[in-house]
Structures are given as C-alpha cells and as structure tokens.
Amino acid sequence: GIQVEQSPPDLILQEGANSTLRCNFSDSVNNLQWFHQNPWGQLINLFYIPSGTKQNGRLSATTVATERYSLLYISSSQTTDSGVYFCAVGEGSGGSNYKLTFGKGTLLTVNP
Amino acid sequence: NAGVMQNPRHLVRRRGQEARLRCSPMKGHSHVYWYRQLPEEGLKFMVYLQKENIIDESGMPKERFSAEFPKEGPSILRIQQVVRGDSAAYFCASSPGAGYGYTFGSGTRLTVV
Numbered sequence: 754g755i756q757v758e759q760s761p762p763d764l765i766l767q768e769g770a771n772s773t774l775r776c777n778f779s780d781s782v783n784n785l786q787w788f789h790q791n792p793w794g795q796l797i798n799l800f801y802i803p804s805g806t807k808q809n810g811r812l813s814a815t816t817v818a819t820e821r822y823s824l825l826y827i828s829s830s831q832t833t834d835s836g837v838y839f840c841a842v843g844e845g846s847g848g849s850n851y852k853l854t855f856g857k858g859t860l861l862t863v864n865p
Numbered sequence: 866n867a868g869v870m871q872n873p874r875h876l877v878r879r880r881g882q883e884a885r886l887r888c889s890p891m892k893g894h895s896h897v898y899w900y901r902q903l904p905e906e907g908l909k910f911m912v913y914l915q916k917e918n919i920i921d922e923s924g925m926p927k928e929r930f931s932a933e934f935p936k937e938g939p940s941i942l943r944i945q946q947v948v949r950g951d952s953a954a955y956f957c958a959s960s961p962g963a964g965y966g967y968t969f970g971s972g973t974r975l976t977v978v
Contacts, residue, residue, distance in 0.1 A: 783964070784964045786966060786967060788969070794954060794971070794972055794974075795969075795971050795972070796956060796958075796969035796972070797969075798966055798967055798968060798969070801965065801966030839908065841908075843964055850963075850964045851896070851898070851913055851920075851921070851960075851963040851964050852898075852910045852913065852921060852923075852924075853898075853900075853908075853910060853967070854910070855907055855908040855909075856907075857907055858907070
C-alpha cells in the first residue's frame with residue numbers, strides 16, 4: 754500500500770512563530786487531506802488538497818502531486834494550534850480514493 | 866448543521882461483552898467511514914459504507930467486528946465479545962461523495978476492562 758511520511762515528528766514553537774510541516778507519499782494520489790487533532794482528541798479537517806495551493810486564515814497548504822509531497826504552513830502560531838497534524842492520502846478501487854492512509858503525524862506544541 | 870455525531874463519547878465494557886458504537890453523518894452526506902486509533906498504530910481505516918451497503922470492509926478484523934448503515938438511523942459499529950486489545954478510539958467520518966473532504970466525529974473511546 755501507499756506509504757505516508759511526515760516530518761518533523763515533533764515541533765516546539767513560541768507563540769507568534771511560523772512553521773512548515775511536510776508530508777511525503779510514495780505513489781500518485783488524487784485525494785490528500787490535512788487534519789488537526791486537538792488535545793481533546795477531536796479531528797478537524799483543515800484542507801482537502803490533492804493538488805495546488807489553498808489558504809484559510811493563518812494556515813495554508815500546497816501539494817505538488819508530481820513530486821509526491823505536500824506542505825502545511827502555519828503562520829503566527831497560537832497556543833490553540835497545539836496538537837497533532839496528520840496528513841492523509843486516499844487510495845481505493847475504481848478511481849475512488851476514499852480509503853485514507855494516515856501518516857504518523859507531527860506533534861506541535863506552541864508555548865505562550 | 867450539527868456535524869458528525871458519535872455516541873457514546875466514552876464506553877467501558879468488560880471482556881466478553883458487546884460494544885455498539887453509533888454514528889450519524891452530517892446532513893446531506895451519504896458516505897460513512899470508520900477508523901480506529903491505537904497509540905502504537907495510528908489511525909487505520911476499518912470500513913466504508915453507503916446507505917444499506919458495505920462498500921469496503923478490508924480494514925475490519927475478520928471476527929467479532931461488524932458494521933451497518935441502515936436506510937433509517939445511524940451507522941453502527943458492533944464489536945462482539947470484546948477483548949482488551951479492542952481498547953481504542955473509534956472515529957466515524959462522513960463525506961458528500963467518495964474521495965471528498967471528510968468530516969470526523971468526536972470519536973468513541975472504548976475501554977475494555
């Protein structure tokens with residue numbers, strides 16, 4: 754199956770700093786999503802981004818499908834950004850990439 | 866729009882009992898997925914359902930686990946004769962179509978004692 758690798762595994766920031774999280778995947782995909790799991794365990798969908806660039810407030814993401822990687826940018830980080838960030842890639846039969854394979858995540862801690 | 870609703874949030878079962886986990890998808894979503902999160906394994910796909918149909922159950926253990934999404938009512942993940950290794954967080958997600966952006970519920974934390 755497809756392999757998903759995320760880096761770095763852990764990241765500690767001071768409030769206000771910027772960061773870049775990376776996701777590499779082993780095969781071509783047409784479904785890639787970024788999620789944030791907050792300290793209470795909730796999984797929040799940040800982006801559905803199989804290709805191109807999207808922005809939502811302080812967050813943005815870029816996927817370069819031909820080179821098999823995606824980047825998540827967090828600017829002006831806040832303590833509420835703390836948690837685990839997962840990249841998930843879709844694979845499935847018949848062209849429906851519904852079955853997500855998750856990376857191990859990046860644990861982000863933002864200190865005040 | 867209430868989002869994806871899962872209940873119960875926490876469930877404690879003794880070994881050998883049955884666990885029933887419920888998931889109501891977002892309004893307008895007809896595709897439901899179940900994932901399990903174990904500390905040492907991360908998030909793993911279990912099953913994909915549409916109304917009254919199991920589309921892909923390749924991630925479900927062969928025994929004791931079953932899932933359904935009836936015409937009326939929530940999707941149910943059922944675990945019979947639970948063992949300690951079943952202790953995990955079980956997440957349900959829904960989407961408006963296969964492969965589109967998921968919305969996850971808050972999860973059910975199952976503890977088997």
